[in-house]
Amino acid sequence: MPEFKNKEKLITLIKFGLVGSSGIIVNSAVLWILHELFAVSVTVASPVAIAVAVFNNFTWNNIFTWKERRESFRYSYFHRLWKYYISTSLGALINYGVLLLLLYLFDLNYLISNFAGIFVGMISNYILSDKWVFKALQDE
Numbered sequence: 001m002p003e004f005k006n007k008e009k010l011i012t013l014i015k016f017g018l019v020g021s022s023g024i025i026v027n028s029a030v031l032w033i034l035h036e037l038f039a040v041s042v043t044v045a046s047p048v049a050i051a052v053a054v055f056n057n058f059t060w061n062n063i064f065t066w067k068e069r070r071e072s073f074r075y076s077y078f079h080r081l082w083k084y085y086i087s088t089s090l091g092a093l094i095n096y097g098v099l100l101l102l103l104y105l106f107d108l109n110y111l112i113s114n115f116a117g118i119f120v121g122m123i124s125n126y127i128l129s130d131k132w133v134f135k136a137l138q139d140e
Contacts, residue, residue: 023057084133
């Protein structure tokens with residue numbers, strides 16, 4: 001049985017990665033549009049882009065990544081959404097901090113800095129999503 005569980009975890013991680021990839025596109029597009037087309041500073045545009053990407057990722061994780069748990073989710077949709085925003089706050093702060101560090105300290109391009117921040121914050125997002133936000137009743 002442990003073999004099966006490891007396979008399930010791997011499949012979930014792959015799905016999480018696919019959803020995360022869509023979030024990278026959403027985050028980068030919103031950041032670019034706000035900064036390049038509307039001249040919003042990166043320090044303001046980045047948190048907005050992160051918030052939009054977090055909602056995108058929650059939606060896809062809810063209907064795709066952890067869909068097999070849907071019938072036994074411990075919490076309602078809005079409760080999971082609230083928990084997702086709370087749990088991704090750590091990843092968002094990591095993302096934003098790495099972006100600012102690389103942008104202002106090392107003078108890297110803002111989109112490259114943002115990508116690096118997303119990558120670093122992704123680890124905490126997966127762990128908290130799997131263990132807390134999308135927890136099923138049988139996981140206790």
